[in-house]
Amino acid sequence: MTTPAMLAEALAGRSPVDGGWWAELQSPVTEVICDETGPVLGAVSYALRSSDGAGFILWLHCREDQALAEALVARALERLGRRTVHAFEFASALTLGLEGLPAGHRPATRKALGAAGFAGRDLWRYMRADLPIAGLSHAAHCTVQDCEDPPGKRLEVREGGELLAEATIGRPVAGIGVLWWIGVAPPARGRGLGLALLGSALDLLAGLGAREAILYVDDDAPAGDPERDRTAANGMYDRAGFTEVDRLHSFTHRP
Template structure:
């Protein structure tokens, strides 16, 4: 199973471990405890006659609203019928109810199916009656080309309540220009959780992001990932945020989609 999961990894995500697989099998949220809202977590595998595992899927029921949740699924991506067989098993096992797919973070991956990277699974979901919604963009930036900090502008504060580092960014004169929260690095990789700017008559987003990346490189971080969430209705689109991250060297790797199937 770990080989199947590893084959679907987005750039910047660390190789899955046996412990993380055990957590995912138990319905554990990414970076958090077992989700109390999930019950009846079930995992099934597809195997060849020789015992080789070629597919695995996990699903459960959400206790607050009674909806089903297809939590995660991995298979040989060029064998679309395998994904469809697993999805049909999940839908049948959950019965007549609304089923959401890839809407829960797990110990193996964040929310959303990488739609371009996993076309077989995406098509299988659509064939089984699921409709996709844009959840956001997955971005990746290597820091091997970064030197040290442009100047000392960051204090790092550990966040016990939030598993990560809070970077408090300042100008040379000490005035605050923004903050960033990143996950605790694993194998030299961290995830940019959010970036905020202090009120200013001019845009400082590029300065804040550049200083954040330079500071992380100075602390031995080699790769940074980020998920830019799709805007809610009435909110600004992603163009400005994408432009900011692209100017800082991030590459857009994929679109993350979540799916819903009505009974």
């Protein structure tokens, strides 16, 4: 659930995640649709980027009413003018780091973007699991330290001073913790270190008060790029008990 503090940050044009992208934007404009009696039915926030003149639909909510979604998208395009416009390109403060539109849960918004001429890109796999998860192994000699970007904890496994694997988790919010990153150095792969570090990270999240964990898998790796191939990562999360909630899409409209 979005809190008043999260909404205030989004309206101000800030976000704890992808903050560098937000810093490049001019001040966002947020507009709302109301009915005759006053209640807000929907809202859209948009902004321009000074460096290249591109426009951005930053966030849009309309309770998935098709007519409202279409009106909000049309309003943003009208105000942004004849230029390239991106939608749901980076995370806002209204989420725990959701970068992109959850296409399955937001069918009216997705359809409205398509009808307006936006081309979508399927970028991320969005997954969740209840905590704690029994039966996972744990990484030996794992050190934990605080980190601020994103706010949370960083786990490291070293051998002889060499970094073999690392993971980053976010501080739980309302019982939900984010697993931001797990990486294993190429020479250390194939030893089960990733799954063991995942077990350590999830136990740490549970110890911090998380009742569930969410994560995002960068699932748009170019063919033939072994460094970005997420086949092993997807298999690891599936084996650990994570289930896919949705696919995250970003969109671009060109004049």
